[in-house]
Amino acid sequence: MSFIVGLRNLFFRVLYRVIRPLIFLMDPEDAHYLFKRVGVFLGSNPLTKSLTSLLFNFEHKSLNTTVDGVEYRNPIGLSAGFDKDGELTSIYPSIGFGLAELGSFTGEVCPGNPGKRLFRMVKSKSILVWYGLNNQGAEKISSRLQGTNFGKLKVGINAAKSNITPEFDLQDSIDDYVKTMRLFKDIGDYYTINISCPNTQDGEPFVDKRNLDALLIAVNQNRVEGRPIYVKLAADMEIEEINTIVDCCVEHKIDGVVLTNLAKPAHNQEYVKEELPFHKGAMSGLPLQRISTDVIRHVYRRTRGELTIIGVGGVFSARDAYEKITSGASLLHMITTMIFDGPQNINEINRGLVKLLKEDGFNSIEEAVGSRNPLPKLKQTPNDTEVKEVA
Numbered sequence: 001m002s003f004i005v006g007l008r009n010l011f012f013r014v015l016y017r018v019i020r021p022l023i024f025l026m027d028p029e030d031a032h033y034l035f036k037r038v039g040v041f042l043g044s045n046p047l048t049k050s051l052t053s054l055l056f057n058f059e060h061k062s063l064n065t066t067v068d069g070v071e072y073r074n075p076i077g078l079s080a081g082f083d084k085d086g087e088l089t090s091i092y093p094s095i096g097f098g099l100a101e102l103g104s105f106t107g108e109v110c111p112g113n114p115g116k117r118l119f120r121m122v123k124s125k126s127i128l129v130w131y132g133l134n135n136q137g138a139e140k141i142s143s144r145l146q147g148t149n150f151g152k153l154k155v156g157i158n159a160a161k162s163n164i165t166p167e168f169d170l171q172d173s174i175d176d177y178v179k180t181m182r183l184f185k186d187i188g189d190y191y192t193i194n195i196s197c198p199n200t201q202d203g204e205p206f207v208d209k210r211n212l213d214a215l216l217i218a219v220n221q222n223r224v225e226g227r228p229i230y231v232k233l234a235a236d237m238e239i240e241e242i243n244t245i246v247d248c249c250v251e252h253k254i255d256g257v258v259l260t261n262l263a264k265p266a267h268n269q270e271y272v273k274e275e276l277p278f279h280k281g282a283m284s285g286l287p288l289q290r291i292s293t294d295v296i297r298h299v300y301r302r303t304r305g306e307l308t309i310i311g312v313g314g315v316f317s318a319r320d321a322y323e324k325i326t327s328g329a330s331l332l333h334m335i336t337t338m339i340f341d342g343p344q345n346i347n348e349i350n351r352g353l354v355k356l357l358k359e360d361g362f363n364s365i366e367e368a369v370g371s372r373n374p375l376p377k378l379k380q381t382p383n384d385t386e387v388k389e390v391a
C-alpha cells in the first residue's frame with residue numbers, strides 16, 4: 001500500500017514540477033488567493049473532499065500522537081499565515097494535515113502593509129514575507145467559524161496584536177490578544193500567542209521580560225480548560241533573549257513554544273544574497289531550516305523537555321521533519337514546501353516519517369521526540385536543594 005502511495009506522490013511531484021514555472025509566472029499573492037479559492041471549492045462538498053483524500057491523504061497509526069492532552073492523527077501541521085482568515089479548514093484533512101494553525105488573527109481588522117508584500121526567492125527556496133498581519137479581524141472570523149465541526153483536524157488559533165499603529169501601548173496590546181482569545185474560546189484545540197511577527201510597526205515589544213510577564217498573566221487568566229497555550233518566538237534572537245522568553249514561559253506554566261517565526265535577512269547568512277528582492281520583510285523556508293532546528297535543540301535542553309515544542313522552518317522532507325522531532329519537537333508546522341514542492345508533499349512527509357520511526361525502532365512519534373538530543377545529566381549540589389547540569 002505504502003508503495004502505491006509512493007508512486008502516486010511521485011506522479012504528483014513530477015506534475016507539480018511541470019506546472020510550477022507557470023504558477024511562478026503569477027504574482028505570489030495572486031497565486032496564493034487562487035490556490036485558496038481552489039481549496040475552498042474542494043472543501044465545499046463531500047465528493048471533491050473524498051476525491052482529494054484519495055489523491056493526497058495518508059494514514060498510519062504510528063503517526064497518531066497526543067500532545068498536552070490533544071489527540072492528533074499525525075504531527076504534520078499547516079503553519080500560521082497561509083490561512084489568515086480561517087477559510088480552508090474543511091480541506092486540510094484530505095491533503096494529509098493532522099493540524100492547522102489559523103491566523104494570525106488580531107483583535108481589530110488589519111489591512112496589513114501596503115504595496116507588494118510577497119516575493120519568491122527560488123534559488124534560496126524561500127518566500128520573503130512583508131504581509132504585516134492582514135486579516136479580517138477576530139470578530140468576523142470567529143463568528144464565521146463558531147460551531148464548525150473540524151472533524152479529525154486539530155485547529156490552532158494564532159493570536160497576534162493588531163498592526164495598525166506605530167506606538168506600543170502595553171495594556172492595549174494585551175487587550176488585543178485577550179479579545180481574540182475570548183472570541184475563540186469555543187473554537188479550536190490550542191492557542192498560539194504570536195509575539196514574533198517581524199513585519200509590525202511597533203517591533204517585538206514582548207521580548208522584554210516585564211511586558212511578557214504582563215501578557216502571560218492575562219493570557220493565563222483567559223485559559224480555556226483542556227486547551228494548551230503556546231508562544232511563538234522569533235528566529236533571530238540572541239541566546240539570552242531566547243532564555244528569557246522560555247524561562248518566563250516555564251515560570252507562567254505556559255504549555256509550550258512554537259519555534260520559529262520568519263528569519264530577517266539582516267541576521268541571516270543562509271540565502272542567496274543577490275536574490276533578495278526587497279529591503280523589508282522576513283524569509284521562510286530553507287534560510288530558516290538550520291536556525292530553527294538549532295533553537296529547538298537549545299530550548300529542549302534548557303527546559304529539559306518541560307515545554308512542548310512545535311517545530312517550524314524549512315521542513316521540505318521527512319528527514320527534515322524527523323531531525324526537528326528527534327531534536328525535541330512534538331509537532332511540526334510548514335508552508336513553504338507546499339509552494340515549492342506541491343501539496344502531495346504533506347502526505348509524503350508523513351509516509352517518510354513512518355519509515356524513519358521504524359528504522360530507529362520507535363513505535364510512536366512520542367518515543368522519537370528528543371531522541372537525538374540527549375539531555376545533560378543532573379548532579380546534586382552540596383546543599384542538596386539545587387541541581388546543576390553536568391557539562
Ligand SMILES: Cc1cc2nc3c(=O)[nH]c(=O)nc-3n(C[C@H](O)[C@H](O)[C@H](O)COP(=O)(O)O)c2cc1C
Nearest residue numbers: 079080081103104260261284285313314334335336
Ligand atoms: C506567506 C506567509 C505568511 C505568514 N504569516 C504568518 C502569520 O500571520 N503569523 C505567524 O505566526 N507566522 C506567519 N508566517 C510564518 C510561518 O508560520 C512559519 O513560521 C514560517 O513560514 C516558517 O515555516 P516554513 O519554512 O515551512 O514556511 C508566515 C509565513 C509565510 C510564508
